[in-house]
Amino acid sequence: METAWDDQLRTAGLRVTRPRLSVLGVLAEHPHVDADTIATAARAVHPSISPQAVYGVLKALTGAGLARRIEPAGGPALYELRVGDNHHHLVCRGCGTVADVDCVVGQAPCLTPSDAAGFAVDEAEVVFWGLCADCQVRRSQHGYGSNTAIGEGVGA
Amino acid sequence: METAWDDQLRTAGLRVTRPRLSVLGVLAEHPHVDADTIATAARAVHPSISPQAVYGVLKALTGAGLARRIEPAGGPALYELRVGDNHHHLVCRGCGTVADVDCVVGQAPCLTPSDAAGFAVDEAEVVFWGLCADCQVRRSQHGYGSNTAIGEGVGA
DNA sequence: CGTCTTCTTTTGACTGAGTCAAATCAACGG
DNA sequence: CCGTTGATTTGACTCAGTCAAAAGAAGACG
Structure with a gap:
């Protein structure tokens, strides 16, 4: 489930290329990262990868169902490899960290709106x-003035 | 509850100005609109209002708790006047239309994550x-090729 | 009623995230 | 090994939103 990316790509009808493997590698290490961070991290493995290539790869991966795109309000889009299970997210207002929350389909009462209009x-x-x-710790230590803007620390 | 905006603004410590009243008027008529649509519609009432003024007004209104900002993935931010009640939204993938869904606080079981990490x-x-x-009708009539990009028809 | 202070709006430049298209390049089937 | 087809690069571009300085209006005070 870690080095079988070759197969995953091929099965999805995608070619196996260096940029794609690099991006998959980054996503496997960092569960929730934005495109820019992916580009920077991927460049450590494959130096000549361009930012636009990352967008292309991510579009291919999300299109093929190998990755999922989430867009928290007020920040850039983040990508993750966990797909297929309907899980949700916890986002920290302080540092932008994202954590997964399991929420099995069919076990979530309020996910069917009362009035679907x-x-x-x-x-x-x-x-x-x-x-x-x-x-929480940071805030109680330094008082209330130290709000960090959301997104600043995302995956960086 | 409709022409008492003067009071609402004043109570919130904000000055009563033409741009603000125009924006409030637009929001009252259109429940979920983006900043650009607000600017266009407000210009019908107050022709000299600038796009940036709209951003300023919206920031003031949301800051004062008179308006709420929502940011659906893949589209520009939308604004609404319904504040104070914890309601949610239905977004149409076809035309971008947004509808409100009531979801009273304390009556929403899955709003407490199973594992808050x-x-x-x-x-x-x-x-x-x-x-x-x-x-739904449009799609079944015209077949499946007529996907409209999200956001195109928002409030316009 | 007029003046003065302070908050708003205007004007205009700027950033950040993401898209689009043409040309180059590489994967992989034969 | 070669050719086809899909991927990446390069570079220009759009759209939403922000920032800062200057001009303007709201409302308090005399």
Whole structure:
């Protein structure tokens, strides 16, 4: 489940290329990262990779169902490899850290809206906002003035 | 509850100005609109209002708790006047239309994550994705090729 | 009613995230 | 090994939103 990316790509009908393997490698190490961080990290493995190539790779991966794109309000899009299970996210208002929350389909009562207003709902997206453990400590130590903007520390 | 905006603004410690009243008027008519649409619509009432003024007004309104900002993935931010109640949104993948879904606090079982991973959660944001009634009809009439990009029709 | 202070708006330049298209390059099937 | 087809590079571009300085208006005070 870690070096079988060759097969995963091929099975999805995608060619196996250095940029794609690099991006997959980065995503495996960092569960929730933005495109820019991926580009920087991937360049450590494959120096000549361009930012646009990363966008291309990510579009191919999300299109093929190998990666998932999440877009927390107020920050750039993040990507993760966990696909297929309907899980949700905890986002820290302090440092932008994202954690996964399991939420099995069919076991989530409020994921069926009380009044769907005629909509055919096919997905429910849930984002929990709060402070991670570290930021709670940091805030109580330094007082209340030390708000860090969301996104600053994402995956960096 | 409609022409008392003067009071609402003043109570919030904000000055009563033409741009602000125009924006509030637009928001009252269109429940979920993006900044650009607000600017265009507000210009019908107050022609000299600039796009940047709209951003300023919206920042003031959201800061004062008179408006709420929502940011659906893949589209520009939308604004609404419904504040104070914890309601969520249905977004149409076809036309970008947004509808409100009531979800009273304390009555939403899955809004407390099973494993909060040490996070102090203060808000749960839920977005339901699907097709609105109109787009369901439109899709079955015209076949499957007529996907409209999200956001195109928002409030316009 | 007029003046003065302070908050708003305007104007205009700027950033950051992401897209698009043409040309070059590489994967992989034969 | 070669050719086809898909991927990456390069570079220009769009869109949403921010920032800062200057001009303007709201409302308090006399």
